[in-house]
Amino acid sequence: MTETPSIVLGVTGSIAAYKSLELVGRLRRKGCKVTVIMTANACKLIGPASFEALSGNPVALELFPDSKPQNIEHISLAQLADVLAIVPASANFIAKAAAGLADDLLTTVALAVKAPVLFAPAMNVDMWENPVVRRNVKQMTALGWKMVEPETGRLACGTTGSGRLASLDRIESEILVSLGWRDDLKGLPLLITAGRTEEPWDPVRYISNRSSGRMGMALASAAARRGAKVTLISGPGDVPAPEVFKHIPVLTAAQMHQAVQRELPRNKALIMAAAVADYAPKNIASGKIKKKNDGDITLTLKRNPDIIQLASAKRKPGTLLVGFALETDNLVANAREKLIAKDLDLIVANPAKTLSGENIQAVIIDKRGGTIKLPAMPKPKLADLILDRVAKLTGAA
Ligand SMILES: Cc1cc2nc3c(=O)[nH]c(=O)nc-3n(C[C@H](O)[C@H](O)[C@H](O)COP(=O)(O)O)c2cc1C
Structure with missing residues (x-):
């Protein structure tokens, strides 16, 4: 098929x-x-x-x-x-x-x-x-x-x-x-973030990243197909959102953070697949900043909230947290460090080269130290493998 x-x-x-x-x-x-x-x-x-x-x-x-x-x-x-x-x-x-x-x-x-x-x-x-x-x-x-x-x-x-x-x-x-599809997540309230965030510095310009949103949308689509009650919080991306229980579109990291804080208590698990900008311009001009004939301009960036870390600190006991780590170097070591620092249940580490492609090569690491190195595969396939773990860890399957 x-x-x-x-x-x-x-x-x-x-x-x-x-x-x-x-x-x-x-x-x-x-x-x-x-x-x-x-x-x-x-x-x-x-x-x-x-x-x-x-x-x-x-x-x-x-x-x-x-x-x-x-x-x-x-x-x-x-x-x-x-x-x-x-x-x-x-x-x-x-x-x-x-x-x-x-x-x-x-x-x-x-x-x-x-x-x-x-x-x-x-x-x-x-x-x-x-x-x-x-x-x-x-x-x-x-x-x-x-x-x-x-x-x-x-x-x-x-x-x-x-x-x-x-x-x-x-x-x-x-x-x-x-078709061979399962409904093992039937009724599970699941919060998923997807897409990238855009951080404006004037009404027409912003800083962002190259994420396509494919991985998060594949997760939302597979989870909904398997029966989960998916709340999807998504920033801009290159692929459309699937039909889910509730969809909350956002633009900036601050908006995504607020939405996650609001929605998390109603959900059994959070999968944070969005590519959130780590920094945002400190000041946003109310009018378009005029181009100067010569010389550079300086943009001061402030730290955005670390959405999954703050979710981890505030979560109800038993809420499962799954993070993603995109790394250019020391993939597994860096991802494991993140998993421990943020007290996550699972982390999906992937090299930066898979950022906007159709395929992804990932390593799934759990908090007990279990590590599964996966071959390159289409993002919808990885979505199902991650959801298999979520089903087990939440007791849904
Ligand atoms: C208004 C109307 C409603 C019909 N509803 C049914 C029905 O619900 N079930 C059924 O088996 N036949 C129903 N029929 C009869 C079939 O249309 C008829 O047996 C026909 O030969 C079926 O052709 P088909 O199997 O090639 O589509 C209905 C006929 C009409 C005129």
């Missing part, structure tokens, strides 16, 4: 088809690429344009499209899928899939796909309870196709009974489990 999981979402002719629109948004917010295939009857209930807009991808409709695609679409769609999810699955589609029919694009993809296949049926109670449907469902489950069983409740036809599409929470969670 690539770093961006690919979900192929099949939508069939059930009245619940509109609910899949929200599912597309949810999956995209979790960082998945979503490609939608609709049956002809699904299109009579809801238009493909909404799916196209929400997924950001063309909707696949035809087994034999008028315009010749560059490859054989049903095969390329099947190969694209890390999971094929049929939501909602009509009684008709279930029957065709159980019989191994391949008479339209979606049934053909369902036969060709090698990835896990998941069905979320939705239909009238009498259809759902019909012995033929029961037999089909039983056969398909025995063949390894996952059924997210419908719920009991009020149905679109006005009756009450089983057949209502399972909740999107359940469907989303089953899709993520099929």
